[in-house]
Amino acid sequence: MVNIRRLDAAQPDFRAQLDALLAWESVSDDKVNDIVREILHNVRTRGDAAVLEYTARFDQLDVQSAEQLEIPQERLQMTLRTIDPKLREALEFAADRIKAYHEHQVEKSWNYEEEDGTILGQKITPLDRVGLYVPGGKAAYPSSVLMNAIPAKVAGVEELIMVVPTPHGEVNDMVLAAAAIAGVDRVFTIGGAQAVAALAYGTETIPQVDKIVGPGNIFVATAKRYVYGTVGIDMIAGPSEILVVCDGKTNPDWIAMDLFSQAEHDEDAQAILVTPDVAFADQVAASIEKLLPTMPRRDIIQKALEARGALITVRDLDEAVEMINIIAPEHLELSVEAPEVLLPDIRHAGAIFMGRYTSEALGDYCAGPNHVLPTSRTARFSSPLGVYDFVKRSSIIMVSEEGAQTLGEVAAILADGEGLPAHAQSARYRLKD
Amino acid sequence: MVNIRRLDAAQPDFRAQLDALLAWESVSDDKVNDIVREILHNVRTRGDAAVLEYTARFDQLDVQSAEQLEIPQERLQMTLRTIDPKLREALEFAADRIKAYHEHQVEKSWNYEEEDGTILGQKITPLDRVGLYVPGGKAAYPSSVLMNAIPAKVAGVEELIMVVPTPHGEVNDMVLAAAAIAGVDRVFTIGGAQAVAALAYGTETIPQVDKIVGPGNIFVATAKRYVYGTVGIDMIAGPSEILVVCDGKTNPDWIAMDLFSQAEHDEDAQAILVTPDVAFADQVAASIEKLLPTMPRRDIIQKALEARGALITVRDLDEAVEMINIIAPEHLELSVEAPEVLLPDIRHAGAIFMGRYTSEALGDYCAGPNHVLPTSRTARFSSPLGVYDFVKRSSIIMVSEEGAQTLGEVAAILADGEGLPAHAQSARYRLKD
Numbered sequence: 001m002v003n004i005r006r007l008d009a010a011q012p013d014f015r016a017q018l019d020a021l022l023a024w025e026s027v028s029d030d031k032v033n034d035i036v037r038e039i040l041h042n043v044r045t046r047g048d049a050a051v052l053e054y055t056a057r058f059d060q061l062d063v064q065s066a067e068q069l070e071i072p073q074e075r076l077q078m079t080l081r082t083i084d085p086k087l088r089e090a091l092e093f094a095a096d097r098i099k100a101y102h103e104h105q106v107e108k109s110w111n112y113e114e115e116d117g118t119i120l121g122q123k124i125t126p127l128d129r130v131g132l133y134v135p136g137g138k139a140a141y142p143s144s145v146l147m148n149a150i151p152a153k154v155a156g157v158e159e160l161i162m163v164v165p166t167p168h169g170e171v172n173d174m175v176l177a178a179a180a181i182a183g184v185d186r187v188f189t190i191g192g193a194q195a196v197a198a199l200a201y202g203t204e205t206i207p208q209v210d211k212i213v214g215p216g217n218i219f220v221a222t223a224k225r226y227v228y229g230t231v232g233i234d235m236i237a238g239p240s241e242i243l244v245v246c247d248g249k250t251n252p253d254w255i256a257m258d259l260f261s262q263a264e265h266d267e268d269a270q271a272i273l274v275t276p277d278v279a280f281a282d283q284v285a286a287s288i289e290k291l292l293p294t295m296p297r298r299d300i301i302q303k304a305l306e307a308r309g310a311l312i313t314v315r316d317l318d319e320a321v322e323m324i325n326i327i328a329p330e331h332l333e334l335s336v337e338a339p340e341v342l343l344p345d346i347r348h349a350g351a352i353f354m355g356r357y358t359s360e361a362l363g364d365y366c367a368g369p370n371h372v373l374p375t376s377r378t379a380r381f382s383s384p385l386g387v388y389d390f391v392k393r394s395s396i397i398m399v400s401e402e403g404a405q406t407l408g409e410v411a412a413i414l415a416d417g418e419g420l421p422a423h424a425q426s427a428r429y430r431l432k433d
Numbered sequence: 434m435v436n437i438r439r440l441d442a443a444q445p446d447f448r449a450q451l452d453a454l455l456a457w458e459s460v461s462d463d464k465v466n467d468i469v470r471e472i473l474h475n476v477r478t479r480g481d482a483a484v485l486e487y488t489a490r491f492d493q494l495d496v497q498s499a500e501q502l503e504i505p506q507e508r509l510q511m512t513l514r515t516i517d518p519k520l521r522e523a524l525e526f527a528a529d530r531i532k533a534y535h536e537h538q539v540e541k542s543w544n545y546e547e548e549d550g551t552i553l554g555q556k557i558t559p560l561d562r563v564g565l566y567v568p569g570g571k572a573a574y575p576s577s578v579l580m581n582a583i584p585a586k587v588a589g590v591e592e593l594i595m596v597v598p599t600p601h602g603e604v605n606d607m608v609l610a611a612a613a614i615a616g617v618d619r620v621f622t623i624g625g626a627q628a629v630a631a632l633a634y635g636t637e638t639i640p641q642v643d644k645i646v647g648p649g650n651i652f653v654a655t656a657k658r659y660v661y662g663t664v665g666i667d668m669i670a671g672p673s674e675i676l677v678v679c680d681g682k683t684n685p686d687w688i689a690m691d692l693f694s695q696a697e698h699d700e701d702a703q704a705i706l707v708t709p710d711v712a713f714a715d716q717v718a719a720s721i722e723k724l725l726p727t728m729p730r731r732d733i734i735q736k737a738l739e740a741r742g743a744l745i746t747v748r749d750l751d752e753a754v755e756m757i758n759i760i761a762p763e764h765l766e767l768s769v770e771a772p773e774v775l776l777p778d779i780r781h782a783g784a785i786f787m788g789r790y791t792s793e794a795l796g797d798y799c800a801g802p803n804h805v806l807p808t809s810r811t812a813r814f815s816s817p818l819g820v821y822d823f824v825k826r827s828s829i830i831m832v833s834e835e836g837a838q839t840l841g842e843v844a845a846i847l848a849d850g851e852g853l854p855a856h857a858q859s860a861r862y863r864l865k866d
Contacts, residue, residue, distance in 0.1 A: 232814035381665035
């Protein structure tokens with residue numbers, strides 16, 4: 001018996017219940033902070049030697065020199081030739097589609113000229129070097145390698161450095177194959193806070209990068225938070241979430257399985273169904289009961305559904321849209337007849353899966369859009385990982401002699417108003433007498 | 434006698450000297466962290482009551498109720514009518530140009546349809562509500578209000594909430610006038626970590642926002658770092674910097690004044706000249722000596738130039754470009770004959786001021802581009818504040834029944850490869866038998 005929460009938006013205390021359901025705060029406790037700070041300090045000051053020590057201690061990987069931590073490019077290419085061809089084909093198919101989608105995100109530099117000859121613009125430049133963190137062990141997903149690496153390469157990043165821990169020397173071949181397909185330039189078998197430190201500060205062997213992306217455990221996330229500013233970082237992700245909105249006309253087994261596909265990630269994952277059809281919510285609950293025993297990861301699924309899942313009934317699809325905008329879900333599935341009708345009113349969602357055939361799993365692997373998405377209601381203010389995360393902009397200002405006359409007068413007035421006389425004077429110097 | 438550092442790129446230890454010159458690390462000490470955490474906790478749990486207490490304690494502003502902390506819109510409009518008309522005109526001129534430039538940054542949603550009817554796209558949505566922090570006292574700059582507020586309004590942000598401390602009730606009229614011009618929706622006279630907390634968590638009176646932007650002291654910066662994740666934040670800025678590259682043919686007084694205009698901000702500001710012309714460096718040094726005594730803010734300028742300034746000589750302009758890409762300056766002035774020749778090789782700079790007539794002060798106030806720029810070498814991976822900071826993207830995926838067949842097969846193979854059977858099953862459900 002799966003004890004999944006049933007909520008009704010018409011209940012007087014509904015909003016409080018919903019807020020409690022959504023509440024999530026990831027806290028790095030003092031112990032984690034202390035450990036991470038020490039690791040960062042040691043790698044920063046002692047370089048390779050510290051990286052080798054931590055890798056021996058945490059990953060039981062004993063090598064003599066830091067050079068041995070690198071997996072040569074030939075090994076990546078060889079792995080690509082030796083994995084199951086069906087998997088290789090699937091990875092290549094996914095990579096092609098991810099590339100095609102992300103190419104639509106490429107922005108161009110622009111500028112415009114004003115009447116007096118002044119030119120204003122914006123120059124787009126890819127980052128020089130990016131670090132990609134890939135977790136080891138059970139959470140090593142080749143699809144994540146594709147999703148993080150391909151937008152960087154589409155952006156034009158010249159050097160992409162991947163780090164992946166290999167506890168006891170165990171290497172994940174699918175991850176290496178994905179790295180080869182995505183065009184990763186160098187791979188080092190290091191992980192944890194020490195890998196983040198090595199990428200952020202550089203060591204004798206591991207080059208310093210400009211930005212670090214990719215998921216990791218609490219030590220990795222904490223280290224990323226600390227090095228932010230020295231390098232750029234991507235979002236710090238919370239547990240994965242799905243919100244399925246259904247009009248009650250999709251096969252309830254499909255919807256149950258879509259909820260499972262989120263819940264199977266881990267016990268903190270969140271899977272919520274919102275429907276205006278109470279009878280349909282009952283059908284989905286029945287499908288959950290029926291299908292759960294068939295699932296290899298049923299224990300995780302059940303724990304996640306009971307801890308953070310919910311079946312919510314609403315008045316109508318308009319109220320469902322209100323719910324979407326409150327929840328601001330990472331993944332939103334609109335399993336309804338005419339999803340395009342709802343779309344204009346949806347303000348907050350990482351990715352929107354429209355129509356009964358668009359299961360979230362398609363987007364996770366191969367539809368094309370990125371699967372790195374804002375979690376924990378951060379879709380209110382942040383975006384999927386994209387090409388825009390691997391470029392930066394520079395403002396271009398080229399004021400003509402004539403332009404300097406009008407702009408200079410105004411700048412001087414405002415600078416005087418703010419009490420910054422050198423600013424005023426530097427503008428006035430350019431005025432004709 | 435101004436003791437400004439002279440460096441030569443040909444010296445063997447030059448790179449070490451340059452690194453030492455650029456080194457900057459802003460550290461919130463334990464005491465600041467403890468104070469900020471306590472303020473955040475109190476405002477989060479006790480709302481208005483805590484905000485009123487802190488405002489009375491830190492700003493000596495005693496009001497009876499939180500409603501009195503709001504400056505009504507009529508007051509903003511009245512201030513706009515009563516300030517010096519010359520200043521008002523200058524602010525409006527600047528606002529128009531800032532708006533015109535930022536309108537070029539507006540991005541549109543897009544989508545494309547594949548042969549099998551599958552639709553992929555990206556939806557752009559402005560943030561709902563943004564908080565704008567404006568420092569009180571001497572660092573209250575109306576130009577900052579324009580630069581932070583206008584891109585948000587161009588992006589389509591519906592509600593823009595400004596907070597500005599008014600120690601002892603002292604209000605800065607130019608700041609209020611700028612808020613009126615920029616279209617700020619509501620203004621509260623609160624500041625410090627308590628204002629950041631109020632915006633991040635919301636109180637009975639102050640609405641919760643989705644993102645907080647704007648400069649502030651170490652308490653404000655530390656508070657922003659803590660609430661990041663609950664809300665979005667902009668960059669945490671270090672001291673302001675300028676790098677002037679000059680071919681030796683600009684009036685040395687102009688260059689000295691451009692360096693001053695950076696150095697006058699505060700004692701940590703950084704002003705560096707790079708030139709291939711040693712004699713010109715001497716001339717600029719002489720101009721500095723000559724002009725410094727005429728500067729009202731000469732004490733600050735001298736301290737900044739001596740602590741963090743430098744005149745650097747290089748072999749040629751190619752080496753100057755190398756220098757630019759190492760320094761990754763916030764402001765880059767190319768005071769050379771043909772700045773457009775250097776531009777393609779410049780990879781890292783917040784804003785590029787091209788030509789002898791483009792003094793940085795023009796960009797600070799009214800050229801149009803934003804003056805909120807990445808400092809401390811973060812131009813390697815981050816961008817000026819822009820319209821893109823006030824929107825977020827959602828991926829759009831609408832897979833046709835036919836598309837679900839091909840994508841479903843591939844997704845199922847990859848999900849199986851990653852050991853995620855519910856993902857595989859949810860894709861397979863959509864396959865025709």
